[in-house]
Amino acid sequence: MGLRKRAAEEAVESEVIKMVKIEVLDMGAENAKLLIKDSDRAFANALRRTMMSETPKMAIETVRFQMGSFDLCLSCGHLNPAAAARESSGGSGCNQCGKKLEKEGVDYTVWETNGALPDEMVAQRLAMIPIPTDHTMFHYEETCPTCKDLVPEDRGCPTCNMIYTCKAFGTEEGMTVTAGDMIYLGDQSLEIPEHYRSIPITKLYKGQMLEFYATAVMGRGSQHAKWSPVCGVTFVPRQVGILNNKTKAKILWDLNLTINAKDFDKDGRLEDIEKVETLAKELHHVGDGTEIQTEFKDAITIEDVPGEFIFSFETDGSMSPQTALEMASSSLSETFSSLGDDLKAVL
Ligand SMILES: [Zn+2]
Ligand SMILES: [Zn+2]
Numbered sequence: 294m295g296l297r298k299r300a301a302e303e304a305v306e307s308e309v310i311k312m313v314k315i316e317v318l319d320m321g322a323e324n325a326k327l328l329i330k331d332s333d334r335a336f337a338n339a340l341r342r343t344m345m346s347e348t349p350k351m352a353i354e355t356v357r358f359q360m361g362s363f364d365l366c367l368s369c370g371h372l373n374p375a376a377a378a379r380e381s382s383g384g385s386g387c388n389q390c391g392k393k394l395e396k397e398g399v400d401y402t403v404w405e406t407n408g409a410l411p412d413e414m415v416a417q418r419l420a421m422i423p424i425p426t427d428h429t430m431f432h433y434e435e436t437c438p439t440c441k442d443l444v445p446e447d448r449g450c451p452t453c454n455m456i457y458t459c460k461a462f463g464t465e466e467g468m469t470v471t472a473g474d475m476i477y478l479g480d481q482s483l484e485i486p487e488h489y490r491s492i493p494i495t496k497l498y499k500g501q502m503l504e505f506y507a508t509a510v511m512g513r514g515s516q517h518a519k520w521s522p523v524c525g526v527t528f529v530p531r532q533v534g535i536l537n538n539k540t541k542a543k544i545l546w547d548l549n550l551t552i553n554a555k556d557f558d559k560d561g562r563l564e565d566i567e568k569v570e571t572l573a574k575e576l577h578h579v580g581d582g583t584e585i586q587t588e589f590k591d592a593i594t595i596e597d598v599p600g601e602f603i604f605s606f607e608t609d610g611s612m613s614p615q616t617a618l619e620m621a622s623s624s625l626s627e628t629f630s631s632l633g634d635d636l637k638a639v640l
Pocket of ligand 1: 366368369387388390
């Protein structure tokens with residue numbers, strides 16, 4: 294028992310001491326490429342899986358659709374319940390401005406909340422729209438400082454819910470309702486970003502309208518893919534080019550491609566990550582299936598660098614790649630520290 298305990302403690306300590314190094318190779322608005330050093334496949338994969346399934350992200354979870362048919366008052370834009378306010382049915386005029394609703398097309402137009410797509414499908418599309426996620430302003434409902442103690446059905450407050458509204462009317466020739474038609478009830482910085490405003494939701498024709506309140510909550514990709522902020526998360530071993538035979542390598546240089554002898558250092562190594570990628574492609578000219586292969590043999594080889602990986606991913610636009618990486622790392626370290634605590638408790 295004593296021995297087992299010490300071994301477990303040492304294992305936990307050695308994990309803490311061993312620091313993984315991460316270098317940024319490329320960081321765009323929605324994509325990132327990193328070099329992970331002093332690590333192993335298990336770590337890179339843990340980071341990959343955490344990014345996909347444990348990074349907190351806001352996504353639309355519930356949608357309340359307004360249902361019914363309405364008389365739109367052309368004087369003030371108020372939606373009156375259909376027929377009730379019309380002159381012909383004994384109504385007293387627009388509920389808001391009092392204008393008499395006599396002639397359709399002059400005083401009012403008739404709109405019905407229907408469209409080609411069923412509400413379920415619209416809701417599914419809304420869930421996939423990247424909602425800008427601010428981790429300093431919003432929390433998971435279950436850990437929300439204001440409402441975590443309430444029963445789940447009663448939860449939902451300005452620090453754990455984001456509400457978007459949309460009211461759209463069709464046109465004769467058809468109007469595409471897009472993510473940009475949703476209005477955020479709150480700070481302007483949390484409107485759907487410019488780049489994603491053109492995401493289509495549905496298309497409406499004259500007489501068709503759509504009105505809804507959509508609530509976004511914080512969730513994890515492990516619950517539903519809509520809460521996964523990243524896509525195409527991959528890692529490959531970092532590779533270097535090795536010049537084994539200078540004379541034979543000339544066969545490749547003579548093809549006048551991008552990479553040549555000058556790119557290799559005096560020890561015959563090519564370390565530049567992008568150049569190695571290019572070299573790997575160019576080696577196909579002298580590799581398997583080519584006539585020249587038997588002569589070229591292994592004059593230049595590509596080798597994996599132990600413990601180093603090139604990690605790349607894209608985000609869906611709900612947060613920057615830096616944020617996704619930071620949130621995933623903190624989520625991962627929380628998991629490990631709680632695992633460490635559990636181990637200490639049981640051993
Ligand atoms: Zn009116
Ligand atoms: Zn709350």
